[in-house]
Amino acid sequence: MAARSYGNDHVTIAGRRVGPGEPTYVIAEAGSNHNRDLATAKRLIDVAAEAGADAVKFQTYTAEGLYSRKTPTMSYLKDGGLVADQESVFEMIKRIEIPWDWHDELASHAGQVGVDFLSTPxxxxxxxxLEKLDVPxxxxxxxxxxxLPLIEKCARTGKPLIISTGMASLADIERALDTANGAGATEIVLLHCAINYPPRFEDLNLRAIGTLASAFGVPIGWSDHTMGHTADVVAVTLGACVVEKHYTLSRDQEGPDHPFALEPxxxxxxxxxxxxxxxxxGTSIKRVTEAEAEMFRLGRRSLVAGRDLKAGxxxxxxxxxxxxxGYGIPVHELDAVVGRSPKRDIEDDEILTWDLFA
Structure with missing residues (x-):
């Protein structure tokens, strides 16, 4: 696959420029951790704002639109006791889906506390x-x-797209981007992602962030399901300009997304x-920084008199x-000072400067 650019090198989300060189756009992923309780959903928005997130994100779906009733239950749900006895994955999703009539109130609340409101359709x-709410x-x-039909529909809104790429090959991503571009999207962010709940660190493959940037020419971020934030910091140092992270009010609550989510x-x-x-x-330039200036002058070494010295x-x-x-004659000039004669007497420990010599 030949490398090409599938979009702009930066995107704008709610007036915020996102991309290389800009502050990381942090999405606090509430997901289904609202527990179908509106007060909990609002509190999650408050927590995102208090933590300093740029956006809060929910998920907009219905069990009927998401799963066949015949879908086998994922092993991580069974092994973690996250589905009830004899409960199908369809039934579990039905009991955790967000009530759609909450969206307007949640979006309004997010605006009031100063975070962008997003939801994954x-x-x-x-x-x-979500178009009626004018999500950014x-x-x-x-x-x-x-x-691809969903990607095309989202692209036709003219809004920026943030596309997670867990489980996807480069060919999968290329098809998704071709679809988005064909529907008019040029503001696209790809999120590297490792699917498991939580994944092992050895499965994260964070260096793929650079691969995605080189292959597709769009801003790259990181969607994370690990515990802690080690991977998120590493991702940012590798160039991630968006970080998405699940969070919850408490991991002790029941539900499939609570166990691997961060607490407030x-x-x-x-x-x-x-x-x-x-x-x-910082930058790639190696230099003496302003913060180092005093210690550069006082803490480094230079040449001083080793005893009382006589003129001539x-x-x-x-x-x-x-x-x-460090503000005397530099140490690397030592050989140039040996053999010189001072113009005046010099006291022991006096700092040597060139003007003391003929």
């Missing part, structure tokens, strides 16, 4: 609903990367770590000491 009707972007879940203080700690990582990256007496090596501070 999983069917055409969900896109229609559309997130395509990893599971939907081959749902952990979400805040992750965002702080991301901001610190961004600040620490040529200096031998023992007459010169290497000490702090």
């Amino acid at each position: 999983f069917e055409d009707a969900a896109v229609d609903l 972007a559309y997130k395509i879940a990893s599971y939907e990367v081959n749902h 203080d952990e979400l805040a700690a992750m965002i702080t770590a991301i901001r610190e990582a961004e600040a620490s990256l 007496e040529p200096l031998d090596r023992d007459a010169i000491a290497v000490k702090r501070p």
Whole structure:
């Protein structure tokens, strides 16, 4: 597959420029962790805002539009006791789907507390609903990367697309991008993702962030299901410009997405770590920084008198000491000072400067 650009090098989400060189756009993924309780959903929005997230995201689907009733239940749901006895995956999804009549109130609440409101659509009707709310972007879940009709419908809205790529090959991604481009989308972010709940660190393959950037020429982010925030900081240092992370009010709650989600203080700690990582990256230029200037002058070494020196007496090596501070003759000029004669007497420990010599 020949590398080409499938979109702009930056996108704009709710007036915010997102891409290389910009602050990481952090999406707090509430998902289904609202427990079908409106107050809990609103509290999740508050937590996202308090933690410093840029956006809060829910998921808009119906069990009927998502799963066949004959779909086998995933092993992680069974092994984790996340489905009730004799409950099918269809039945589980039915009991955790978000009531669609909440969306307007949730979007309004997000606006009030200063975070962007997003929701991942999983069917055409969900896109229609979210368009009425004028969401600033559309997130395509990893599971939907081959749902080309849905990608096309989202692309035709003219909004930026954020496409997760868990389980996807480069060919899968290329088809999705060709579909999005064909429907007019040029503002696209791809999210590298490892699907498991939670995945092992050895399965994350974070260096693929660079591969995706080279292959497709669009901003790349990271959608994370690991515990903690190590992977998120690493992803940012590797160039991720969007980070999406599941969170919950408490992992002790029942539901499929609670066990691997961050709790409120952990979400805040992750965002702080991301901001610190961004600040620490700096530039590729190796130089003395402004913060180092005083210690550069006072903490490095230079040449000082190793004893009392007489005017006109040529200096031998023992007459010169290497000490702090650093604003005397540089140490690398030591050989050039040996044999020179001072113009005046010099006291022991006096800092040597060129103007002391003829």
